[in-house]
Amino acid sequence: MEPPASMSPAPQSPAPLSAAPAVGSLEDLAALAARSLDGGTRAHRQGDADGALTALRRSHDMARLLADRAPGRTDALRIQADALCRLADVQLERGLAEEARTGLDAAEALYSRLGADPTCIADVRARRGVANSYLGRGLSALVDVQSAVLTHVQTLDAETPDDSQAGLAAALAAAAVVQARHGSSQLALAAAQQAAALLSRLHAERGGSFGDGAADGATNGAGPGRHRGVGVPVRTDLVRALQVEIRTLRALDRSAEIDAPSAALAAVAGPDAARAVVAEPVETPRLGLTYAVMHELVAPQTRAAVHEMLADPLDGVSIPGFLVAPDRLLDVAREGAATALALASYDPRLALAAGRDAACLYACAEELGLIEHPWPQVRMELARWLWLLSELGWLAATTGDVVLARDLADHAQHPLVRAESGRHLPATIARSLADSGSRLRQLRRAVG
DSSP states (O other): OOOOOOSSOOOOOOOOOSOOOOOSSHHHHHHHHHHHHHHHHHHHHTTOHHHHHHHHHHHHHHHHHHHHHOTTOHHHHHHHHHHHHHHHHHHHHTTOHHHHHHHHHHHHHHHHHHTOOHHHHHHHHHHHHHHHHHTTOHHHHHHHHHHHHHHHHHTOOTTSHHHHHHHHHHHHHHHHHHHHHHSOHHHHHHHHHHHHHHHHHHHHHTTSOOOOOOOOOGGGTOTTOTTTSOSHHHHHHHHHHHHHHHHHHHHTTOGGGOHHHHHHHHHHHOHHHHHHHHHSOOOOOOOOHHHHHHTTOSOHHHHHHHHHHHTOEETTEEOOTTOOOGGGHHHHHHHHHHHHHHHTTTOHHHHHHHHHHHHHHHHHHHHTTOSOOSTTHHHHHHHHHHHHHHHHHHHHHHTTOHHHHHHHHHHTHHHHHHHHSSSOOOHHHHHHHHHHHHHHHHHHHHHO
């Protein structure tokens, strides 16, 4: 493995990264910002990370200066956001995950202000999921990549299938990395295989070319553009997906199946890269809700739902099990939560794994506006979610996983504020919320 959300107001853009040169007119400044963005993208494609960092930082700073001088110019906001996204790609390759995450938070806020295409924000979240993963924020990472994949699946465009499928593939590649580090090995494998299948097919349809190094269309409103202009990011996504596939097949004791992905990795990244992955120590498989389903540790309706997800076809490619259809998010989250709580006294590790997956589904349901029922049912749903987060948080803390406990407590803040505001509640709901709120506040004090 390579080294190291919501629509609410996000942080301001990061502090200036480089000094913007003095220029003449606003149009001069806009042209220089756009040229630096294209130059940074080109440098990244050509493997010049230092040149890419310098040019992208310059582009961001000049665009921010333009926005300060002319607040009504949307092109200044878009170039800032595009530069931050592409800068994050380089920073993640350099192991600068904290800087990447800060910039991606700012990029999401900028795209939201612009009313950007949902897939634009999904691309940001896929990148941020990888950054959160490298920072050890497992639940945050899972929520980000789940949100990104769901958005791309919902917005697949029949008129531009290459762009839509490459965007989905990029999100799946990010999900594979995150699932392998913080989620389920089985879901990591499913995501990696589907990402690799989509990217390999697109690669073949383009005559075996990953792109000619042209600029991504950064200045024409295309957004982050991972999949707009192909090039290095697509190759990077394919390499990442194939690496996760090989590692996970070995972890799940399915080494007999690694010949095909190893050959594909050798063709894309060279024989040495493939040999290096195969030579790594075998990883310990990670459990998740899928494991509980396959071993019949969940209710029949959840088992049926997840089996259905695992077989759901999308243009000839199966969607992995963590891709829950939006209308099933709450149902599967409830069942997953019940499974986790039932397993807590028997198998804390599996309980945490299943509960983490359920908490992720609740967070995605909240983000998609699905926890919006007539009052007070919405707060009943929030009460279930908060009870799960508080129980999981304390279970993680008592088993020594302080990072997960802190992440769970952090994720509880938004639903807790929502649940505790508003009109009078029935006594049972009020009591549940009070208990969960008290336990979560104690947890936050305990884990810092």
